[in-house]
Amino acid sequence: MEENLSDTVKSTNKTKRTAPSCCCTHDQEHKEEENHAGHSHDDVATGYRLFLPALISLVLLGVALLFDYGWKQAWFSGEVRWIWYGLAYIPVGFPVLRDAFLSARAGDLFSEFFLMGIATIGAFAIGEYPEAVAVMLFYAVGEIFQSLAVSKAKGSIKALLDQRPDEVTVLVDHVPQLIRAEKARIGDVLQLKPGEKLGLDGELLSASASFNTSALTGESRPDTKKQGDMVLAGMINLHTLAEVKVTAAYQDSKLSKILKLVQDATSKKAPTELFIRKFARIYTPIVALLAVGICLLPYFIVQDYQFTDWLYRALVFLVISCPCALVISIPLGYFGGIGAASRHGILVKGSNFLDTLAKTTHVVMDKTGTLTEGVFQVQDVVFNAGFDKEEILCLVQALEAKSTHPVATAIRQYVGEEKQRVVFEEVEELAGLGMRATVSDNRSLLVGNFKLMDKFGITYDIDLSTIVYTTIAVAFDGKFVGYLTIADRLKEDAKFAIERLHKLGVETTILSGDKENVVHDIAAKLNVKRSFGDLLPADKLAKVEALKKEKETVVFVGDGVNDAPVIAGSDVGMAMGGLGSDAAIETADVVIQDDRPARIGMAIQIGRQTKVIVWQNILMAFVVKGLVLFLGAWGVATMWEAVFADVGVALMAILNAIRIQRTKF
Template identity: 45%
Template sequence: MTESSLLKTQQMQIGGMDCTSCKLKIEGSLERLRGVTEASVTVQTGRLTITYNPEQVNETTIQDQIKALGYTLATSKSSVALNGQDHHEPHAGNHSHVDDHSHDEHDEVKEQGHGDKYGAGEFNLKQEAPPVLIAVALFAIAILFEQPLHNTPGHIAEFAVIIPAYLLSGWSVLKTAGRNILRGQVFDENFLMTIATLGALAIHQLPEAVAVMLFFRVGELFQEYSVGRSRRSIIALLEVRPDTANLKVNGTVQQVSPGTVKVGDLILVKPGEKVPLDGEILEGKSQVDTSALTGESIPRTVKLGDSILAGMINQSGILTIRVTKPFGESSIAKILDLVENASSKKAPTEKFITKFARYYTPVVVFLSLAIALLPPLFIPGADRSDWVYRALVLLVISCPCGLVISIPLGYFGGIGGAAKRGILVKGSMFLDSLTAIKTVVFDKTGTLTKGTFKVTQVVTKNGFSEAELLRLAANAESHSNHPVALSIRETYTQPISDSEVTDYEEIAGHGIRSIVQGHVVIAGNDRLLHRERIDHDTCGVAGTVVHLAVDGRYAGYILIADEIKADAAQAVRDLKRMGVEKTVMLTGDNKVVAQSVAHHIGLDAFVAELLPEGKVHEIEKLLDPDGKKKLAFVGDGINDAPVIARADIGIAMGGLGADAAIETADVVLMTDAPSKVTEAIQIAQKTRHIVVQNIVVALMVKAIFIGLGSIGLATLWEAVFADVGVALFAIFNALQVLK
């Protein structure tokens, strides 16, 4: 048995995360444990996802490590074994999703104690603001009356104002730094701020010391508010989770938890209520709001016999529904689980920033120490306090908190923003991959076309009328369940009497023969006409065609087409505009039909008459050997599962209620609109742009001020303003993608 087959994933709710470095601290500490392969913390939900080998490290050791860092465990989700590699880990353009997915049962997140539903705690301005406001007042007094205070004997009055302001504004930072040092977690922003401000106090730069701590704390408050806002946005998204179900038992209705309802039970959904579980409508007719699942605002009409999904909102009539799936397997439960856990699959940029910050802070500390100690030793006449001050400026400006929080926040915002639009992205790594797509391959039926056959033309020969030809065809096909036969009967609309149709016979691979009102009618393909030796002058008809002959005489043909989706052509044009170099269609349909669809939509190429394994072979020929230009395959997620698995990015089209789509694809489009592919790429590009923008701005500003501080042209005041400004810019910029 390979090591990868022994890996387990454990999800835990972390409480007490009150600073921007918490994510970095927890991940770094856990990943240093032997047997832990990856740890990922989602700041917005307070959730830890950790992958580890249980033969090398156990759950108790992991929990003890978290507690040793000063955090609490609010709620734990059940562990699941991973079969093979980590879910969807990309490698060389080949990632076999189908076998890698574990079909675990996720327990519902329990609310307990105080704080929000994730156990991460909610930002409380009333509690946080008073100490900061008092510190601001004392600091203002110190600035306004600096000279009189400074002239008191022993500067007693100055210290009496400054020291309380310093402690009020910086106590949480000092306490956290001290606690972390005792636990061996030395290098973080709390440590940087502590040694910077204590150093400023030591060289009697009292106002600067308070300013650094005060503005750092104000910046932290803004950051906590921003993270809280992001968390509330995600919570609002997850509010579609139904809370109760009206269970019908022996003629009475009981209000129960959806989790307790069993398959086959009957539930009642009143107007204005959320549908709590997936099911089939037994009684009633209504309009339902599907926006929570699909992102589309147009109501959908449902009636007797229709399927209905948890998360939809009943708008008008009373519905009686027979439950077809337990709550844990319902579409909404799977969607919510995807949204909540998507951040566990980190993008390369996130991994880089996490590692960068881990080594960056110690380097900055030792560089500052060198600036403080070395120049006075080697430069004649150098003022030691001046160089210590420069070192303090370097410590302040080098704080990495803005990057550490804003990058994951940007990706999480992208995933949440996409979910609001009915696009489920299973991880930030897939957001990154979407931006590199250069080839998009589509399935035809159900993806570019509606998947429903419709009569588009009736062509008559030898004196038959259109109405007569359609009547004969509908009667001849009356006993067939083939989609073509169904479309003909749907177009005919008139009732068909069984007594008028006798001697019905299906001819495999050709069509049917039957007697309609005493006339021998054959209906089928061109091969059937040749087999029956029917003289005809029409063979190469583009599309799906049903030829008819009555008593051995050719009567004409009916043309049937699978209707192209209204936005398919525009979607292809938009993909080209966004930089996609090649659009291709792979289909099992015949070449004539495929060519017609490809030409109408404006695709670059098509391959027809393919079996599923043939589609995989064609995909492999289109993949970029270097893996730089990504290929996306868009299919219905059920028949196309092998191709979705083989592509760089698998996109399931029309995944509403389709288990195979949600399980297999990297991206699930909850409506069947091809334009959603373009929208997914747009969201990914916007997310990527914001993330790169944050990294560039933050590193550029820090580099400039590190240089200015090193040569004595920047003060502590400027350094703290620059640091807080960069952090706030990065965070508020990251929140844009949620809109």
């Protein structure tokens, strides 16, 4: 990831520049504080080393200017003066000349290093020593600030990489043993001390424990888990000693998958960023040829042609033309957007998706797990006479034990512990319909929605329009048994999320496989005008594709396995990363880690703000550079204006780009 994020940053100093990162060890909090202190000292030392060459050049340049214009010295002339300015030039100029040589050897002759090198060496050749050193000094300082700004922008993203501890404590015959996290196996019991980070996903065995989940969700409020609840790698145990049973291998944990998403994020460039890169590759050789023309063509046109005068203009033109402000500030703007999003618990898998989010006109949402909590409770059990209610519920519970759907969990909780072991000869899960099984005596069991009943020709005499809650139909041995009603409740911020989207001018639609009247009821509560129920995954995809044909830019938000095709088929697919299935998370372009629907509007706002900043930088760079290029060609602008047009505009663009890190959404 470090290489991916840094490949656009061309630095005059090859010292590795990284943002401060937090330690990830199995030690207690006080040890982590010591490690953080150590990192802060390293960062100070690194910063000092970065600026040292520039400081040396600055001191030598300052003394030279004093001898030239303030406290004039007779001995400071001729070769002495040339050597002194040469010594001032070397600390900042040599790295640039070296990088120019390396770029040329790699086939990139017209790099910014080449332009700066030619411009400053040319200034030396015509005797403009102070300006040559000053231009290179300001360029070097600007590059350092650019590099530091990129590191700061990447800080929120890179912090995620330090959330997995390398070692975990495993209980072997009730004796704690420290092992490498990747060696822990499913079923192992981990002991987690207060202040420690969990290394793998698991099930909490202790009665209760409070965790800091900010690394995963962006939420600073402690989250209290109870026995049997899922806990995820990267969570920090806050107070009491806890025990956790491992349920996923190290490489399969939610955090591991999230980290891979973040690592891959910057490989997907926005169209604007790709265009600027291509533009810079064409633009740089063109301005180099123009500079040659500015120097030589006036010989055939101007009567009092002076080579040094026109060479100076050409050198000024070269300094101005460096595309630093564009090449650096635009990727930095996107890094800032991705970093700001991750700090709020939103993982964006590439800067191209930030651009698409900015254009969003329609958000389509699944209901269960996205707008509702996905925590169901059985309300009523209505079975026809002639069936043994206890026997049927026992069969239903045994079948639902093979599903991880929230509805299945609600049924298992309602029925309670399995009273007798049920053996199924065949079990089949039908996407969007339910489950079918064959009992050992060759009798079939169907549990799902009423479309499942229709599919297998089961007749029933039920007016579905009179039932508001989610309904689970049951058929046994080819006969309709009855149904269970299950209710879910809205998430706390669901209404605010919809209001936020409407304020942003974004239309909303709810699509669900749940009953039509249940979906309409939820939509009415949230003030969503369009809602559709009783949909299969293919139906949801068809609805989204229909919206895309209307020239809408569609974001689809879901959390289940059956949402994966729709997530993949939308312009931007969002997945709820907490309750969401692995398939949905891996398919999605954006992952909301804390399952809060309010983050949908926030992601769109971040995308829009990022696009505004990027285009502000592009326009500022083109306007200022264009103006000074024109003035330089006519001999009005000097090297000092050239420095502003290059380094000054780049620094202004950087300051503008990092604004997004401080913006409140």
